[in-house]
Amino acid sequence: MKKIEINIPDAVDEKTFKMEIAAFLFEKEVLSSGQAAKMVGISRREFLEDVGKYGVSIFGETWEDLEKLMNG
Template sequence: MKTLTLQLPDTVDEKDIKMQVATSLFEKGVLSSGQAAELVGITKREFLETAGNYGVSIFGETTEDIEKIMNE
């Protein structure tokens, strides 16, 4: 396991940054949903329920795919 240390201003929401990184790595297939949840420090269920708020489909479709289907 690798460790990454970031220095962020106090005004930055740490959980939000972790979710952005975790959802991006999950979407690219680098992390499983369980690994992504662990990175954020939340349950797998909470990660899966929250991923959509970051534009990530837990079903493999991109945001563009879903928008295209909805506009047909």
């Protein structure tokens, strides 16, 4: 596994920043949910429970897809 170091301003919440990146990489299928959780430093369950807050579906559907299904 590769390691990178990123400097972020003190005002940026580190966990939120990591979740944003992990959610993006999970959505793009670069990382599995377990890998994304490890990157953030949380359990896989916690990642799966929280990733929806970042606009990512764990079911592989976009919010637009789900809205189309709901609205017929």
